[in-house]
Amino acid sequence: MNDKKEKKARVKAGRKRVRMRILTSLVIYTLLLVLIFLGYYRWFPTRLSNQLASVFGLRVTYFLREYKHFFIIGFYIIGVIIICVQTATRYVRYVDAISLSLTSLVDDDAEMQSLPAELKDIEIALRDVKYTLVKNENAAKMAEKQKNDLLVFLAHDLKTPLTSVIGYLSLMNENPDMPEEQKAKYLGITLEKAYRLEELLSEFFDITRMNVQSMVISHVKVDLTMMLYQIADEFYPVLAEKRLTAVLDVESGLKVSGDADKLARVFDNLLRNAAAYSYPNTCVCIEAAREADGIYVRIKNQGDEVPPEKLALIFEKFYRVDSSRGTGTGGAGLGLAIAKEIVELHGGRISVSSVGHEMQFMISLPECQEGNTEELAKKEKNPEKHRFLGRRKKTPQSPEEDSEESLEGARGVPLEDGVEERKKE
Known part of the structure; x- marks a missing residue:
């Protein structure tokens, strides 16, 4: 300004x-x-x-x-x-x-x-424009190069688990009398490689989607409180594998207007990032509260401090802090860029800070007002759209039912032992 x-x-x-x-x-x-x-x-x-x-x-x-x-x-x-x-x-x-x-x-x-002295201001403005154009062009070339490199890596990475899957399946097919214990072992390895293939294909589709037009969101009423509890519950196996614990401090009754699937992807990407870069035997904290200018969600984890120069690029497409492609943390470097795009499409903001060993992502979203809720309800032909991700058993008929329906009603399972809840006083 x-x-x-x-x-x-x-x-x-x-x-x-x-x-x-x-x-x-x-x-x-x-x-x-x-x-x-x-x-x-x-x-x-x-x-x-x-x-x-x-x-x-x-x-x-x-x-x-x-x-x-x-x-x-x-x-x-x-x-x-x-x-x-x-x-x-x-x-x-x-x-x-x-x-x-x-x-x-x-x-x-x-x-x-060089322009005459009377036009020095215009010359300065034109130089600024040229600098911005060159910077954007170089960034686009770098992103294109990184994308092409990632496609080469993905093509190589896809071949390795696929070869293993074909090899173990062929071995079991050629030996129908194989002992059950050995067959179970081979099936487990094959399933693990198939999951790895799924992850790699997901990365591949993320890369190809970056060349498609910007995503479009649909606005419905979303229960953000329930969403955060549900996603934390779904992440229990991932966190448990890395000896992590999710700690939730979420205010009840948080409602936003937006696309439930895409908002869930934001928190999914952030939790995956936290799980990948957290120290073992630490906590991943999820906090959400209503403030004066909207709803704020904070996701914190304990890990290595990120230098400021890398922190400034963390939301860039194809950028990775560790520059590795190991199965533990390696990825396409698109998760945080996609999260930023989705949050901004919802009229919100996302920021990151790294102080000491604490990494924090903060998301602000506009709260769904009652007037907006009534307008959305009129636009929706199918009331089931009020469900979060289509997983809730039924659409609540009253505020009492909505408040009483916990995560157990959303998925039919209680919170896992590795997911702790801090009650707000």
Whole structure:
């Protein structure tokens, strides 16, 4: 905002300088003509008249005396025309210089043309535009290169588990009398490799979707409280495998207007990120509360501190903090970029901080107001859209049913032992 005000002020100052220069030229020329006019009336009747008479004769002298006012006005008009022509010529030179500078904007190798002193503000603005264009182009090239590299890696990674799956299945097919214990072992390995294939294919589709048009969201009423409890419950196996515990401090009755599936993907991506980079035997904290300007969700975990220069790029597409592609943390580097896009499509904001060993993602979303809820209900032809992700047993018929229906009603299972809840006092 301050930069825009400064640019407007510089443009106004430049225009003012040009106007003052033109006005100064006209004033100086007018004063010069006034001096000539006064001198004409003072010296023409005597000295100048005699000199003109001796050179041009009495008839010419009489003519000059008779039409002296017309001559003075004519000289003044001619002078004004000359000043206007000079000013117009200067502006034409300005336009030519700006045109050359604009041409250099689309040419990466071309140098920016230096503009006259009066146009320094425009030159600075054009240099800023060129810098931004070059920066965006370089970022796009880097993202394209990273995407192509990831596609090569994914193609290689897909081949490894697929070869294992085919090998173990072929082995079991060729040995139908294989002992059950060995067959169960091979089936377990095959299933594990199949899950790995599923993860790799999911990454592949994420990469291909980045070239498709921006995602579209549908607005329905979403029970954010229930969503967070349900996602935390679903993550119990992932967290337990890494010896992590989810701790929830979520205010009841939090409602937002948005796309339930896409919002769930945001928290899914953030929890996967937290699980991948947390120290063992630590907690992943999920906090949600209603504040003055909306609903805030904070997801915290304990892990290595991220340097500020890497933290600034954490939401960029295909960017990875550790630059690795191990099965533990390796991925396409799209999860956080997708989360940011979804949050902003919902009119919210997402930020990240890393202080010491604590990493925190903070999401703000606008709260669903009662008026918005009634409008959404009218637009919905199917009341089942009020369900979160289509997993709830029924649509609540009253606020009492809605408040009494816990996570058990959403999934039919209680919270796992690894998911703790901190009751708000």
